[in-house]
Amino acid sequence: MVDVDLTAAYWLGLAISVGLPVLVGLVTTRVTHAGVKAVLLLGLTAANGFLVELAAAGDDYDVQTAVVAWLVSFGMGVLAHFGLWKPTGVATAAQDVGTRRAPRGA
Template identity: 45%
Template sequence: MIDFTLPPSLIVSLAIAVIIPALVGLVTSRVTSSAWKGALLVALSIATGVLTELGAALATGEAYDLGVGILNALLTLGVGQAAYASVWKPTGVSEALQKLGTTGRHAE
């Protein structure tokens, strides 16, 4: 017998993972170093993975599984990097969001 289940927390993490690179582009400027952008992406991925697992544990009343939270964070980071490299950057959306994010700020 084969079961196929997709936990809602995993689906939420994957959906957020696709959006995180766009969010990083929106809140950073074009002159922000790639190291800072990468660090922000890592921090948001960790927060997403850990917090979605926490939400799932609270919703089901089960114990919080830190291993699943960390694995979820790593998957979120991987999907976020892939989304940036294959969707956001080649289509020019990343650059457009950075321009949008700097509107109203000092000229760069």
């Protein structure tokens, strides 16, 4: 039997993974190529995965666990984007932050 012990760092990493697509939306524009957004999300989830392992590892840092955390983080980010943020309109709202709009009636 496999014993799985997820520390608070792993749970926090999963929670961060859900919010990373919104962060990507905040720092990119609507005209940014989808591939650029995907690579940005991949990089952010890599940082998340390796930092989660660093926080949870204690004395024995395991690169394989960090890579698995990275892949899980990326999967969670993609699923959160297409399953939660895009259908609810949050993804579009994040892309609109910081854009100038003409005043009404102008």
